[in-house]
Amino acid sequence: MIKTTNTNIMKMKMKTILLVTLIALSFGSKAIAQANNDCVVTLSLFVEPAKAKNYDAALPHYENVVNNCPSYSIATYQYAARMFKHYIKEGDQSKVKDLIKAYQYQMQYFPNKIKKGRTLSRIAQINYDxxxxxxxxxxxxxxxxxxxxxxxxxxxxxxxxxxxxxxxxxxxxxxxxxxxxxxxxxxxxxxxxxxxxxxxxxxxxxxxxxxxxxxxxxxxxxxxxxxxxxxxxxxxxxxxxxxxxxxxDCPNLIPLYTRDFEANKNDVSWLKKSAGRLNSKDCETPLFYQMVQQLHTLEPSAKSAYYLGILATKDDKDSDALNYFNQSAELETNPSDKAKVYYKIAENFRKSGAYGKARSYYRKALDNKPSFGTCYLKIAQMYAKSSNGCGTTVFEKRAVNWLAMQMADKAARVDASTAKNARAASSSYRQRAPTKSDIFSEDMAGKTITFNCWIGGSVKVPNL
Structure with missing residues (x-):
């Protein structure tokens, strides 16, 4: 009988604990819901006018959001950044620190929603400016x-x-x-x-x-x-x-690297960078040859093969240069550097008149570095030079310039460093292409011309 009574008492205690817990949770949920509702109102008082760029109306509510609902929405600090930039642009330098703080709040309260490099560099730029x-x-x-x-x-x-x-x-x-x-x-x-x-x-x-x-x-x-x-x-x-x-520049690089060569001649990384810089500046010095030979001895690699190819080119050993460049291209893993190697090979073929092979290597360079506009420009030049051999009529021969123009235009659009030259080349090719009167007199508007020379492919004649 006593055992049964104790069991009932334990059950009653458990029910009481459960009831109290449910009541506490209920009050807690209501409190959280109430807090969220309050933050919705608080945030909207700031965000809504900020959205409309009515910053004078938004500003008085910003501090209230930060104090009472700092982690409710990242939108708080995104709109705050826009707001403070506006005031700074208008000449209110007192808002600079507020702008920095808005970015810092983003990192503090929303670390998983921001990009640290971008945010930190923005803060650094503000400090510098x-x-x-x-x-x-x-x-x-x-x-x-x-x-x-x-x-x-x-x-x-x-x-x-x-x-x-x-x-x-x-x-x-x-x-x-x-x-x-x-x-x-x-x-x-x-x-x-x-x-x-x-x-x-x-x-x-x-x-x-x-x-x-x-x-x-x-x-x-x-x-x-x-x-x-x-x-x-x-x-x-x-x-x-x-x-x-x-x-x-070479007058500074050569003595610097001559001084440091002995101390670093077994450092592969140093040799690669130093030889690369001498090469990029076309520095004529026996030191470059020493670096390249040492690099190839320590660690035959894409870089050492590439530099040996350059040396072979300077000595007019085109066959050796091509072998070295091909070795380099096979070993290279950096897309930008691989593109440079393919460009060197393409240049060798272009200069020897092997335009088809040259284009294939220019395209390989572009596959690795789509922003290498010079490759498009070189292809355009080869097209234009081949116009007399690509077509059975004067119209078709001149139509090759449309293809050259397309390549030059693409060069200008993907590579700012070549844009000026590319636009000038495009204008020149456009002038050489058939005119509207040519198109009309030959009845070629809208027709497609196919090229059977090394260029291949086709071009559609513009409609009048």
């Missing part, structure tokens, strides 16, 4: 952002500022020249990586256009964005080269 901190502190901020998340550190402006600060520290005697060279290689490679990605996407859309398909509205916007960003990266690449300036 507003002269906050020393040059060393500014550089360290960019350096931290890049090393923490290189993938999303993509701003052309910030990449330039990052390198520019390093060069400035060198000029002030606070950074070693080799550190500047190393950062130059890193930044340049990053820019080329972004260019390749953008040009690859752009080329797909250009090919779609060329095939006669109409781009969707979204594709049209993306095409314009890709072209705009490629121009920005091309500009920055030129600016980075300019900023490096005379410290990377």
């Amino acid at each position: 507003n002269e906050i901190g020393t040059k060393q502190e500014q550089f360290d901020s960019f350096d931290e952002a890049f090393k923490l998340d290189e993938e999303t550190f993509t701003s052309p402006k910030s990449l330039y500022t990052y390198f520019s600060l390093a060069k400035g520290l060198f000029d002030a005697g606070n950074k070693d020249v080799q550190d500047v060279f190393n950062l130059y290689d890193i930044v340049y490679e990053k820019i080329e990586k972004e260019e390749i990605d953008l040009a690859s996407k752009l080329t797909q859309l250009l090919d779609k256009e060329e095939s006669g398909e109409k781009l969707t509205s979204k594709e049209g916007k993306r095409l314009k964005a890709y072209e705009k960003n490629l121009i920005a990266y091309g500009t920055v690449k030129g600016s980075v080269d300019g900023k490096l300036g005379i410290i990377a």
Whole structure:
């Protein structure tokens, strides 16, 4: 009997605990729901006018959101950034720190929704633009952002500022020249990586256009964005080269590397970079030969084979050069560097008049580096030079220039560094192509011309 009573008491206690727990949970859920409802109202008082760019109406509510609902929505800080940028643009420098804080809040409350490299580089750029901190502190901020998340550190402006600060520290005697060279290689490679990605996407859309398909509205916007960003990266690449300036010219490089050669002659990484820099500047020095031979002895690689190919070319040993370049292309894993090797091979074939082989290697270069506009331009030149041998009539021969024009136009669109020359070439080819009166008199409007020479393919005559 006692045993039964104890069992009943235990059951009653368990029911009581369960009831109290349910009541607590109910009150807790109501409290959370109430808090969320309050945050919806609090946030809307700030966000709604901010959406309409009525920042004077939005600003008084911003602090309330930050104090009471800081982690409710990332939209708080996204609109806050727009708001503070507006005030700064209007001349209110007191909002600079608020802008920085808005980005810091994003990282604090929404670490999984932001891109650290992009956000940190934005903060670093704001500090630089507003002269906050020393040059060393500014550089360290960019350096931290890049090393923490290189993938999303993509701003052309910030990449330039990052390198520019390093060069400035060198000029002030606070950074070693080799550190500047190393950062130059890193930044340049990053820019080329972004260019390749953008040009690859752009080329797909250009090919779609060329095939006669109409781009969707979204594709049209993306095409314009890709072209705009490629121009920005091309500009920055030129600016980075300019900023490096005379410290990377042959008169400075040769004594520097001559001094350091003995100490670094067994360092494969140093040899690759140093030989690469001497080669990029076309420095005529026996030191280059020494570096290349030493590099090939220590570690036969894509780079050493490539440099041996260059030396063979200079000695007019075209067959040896081709063998070395082919070895290099097979061993190379970096797409941009592989493209350079294929370009060298293509150039050798082009200069010997083997246009078909040259084009195949230019295309291999473009497969690896779609932003290599010079390859399109070289193909255009070969087309134009072959016009007399491609066609049975004067009209058909002149029509080859339309193909050359297409290649030159593509060069201008994927590569800002070749854009000026490419546009000039395109204009020249357009003038050589059949005119509207030619098309009318030959009754060729809308017809397709097929080429049976090495060029192959076809071109559609424009409609009048």
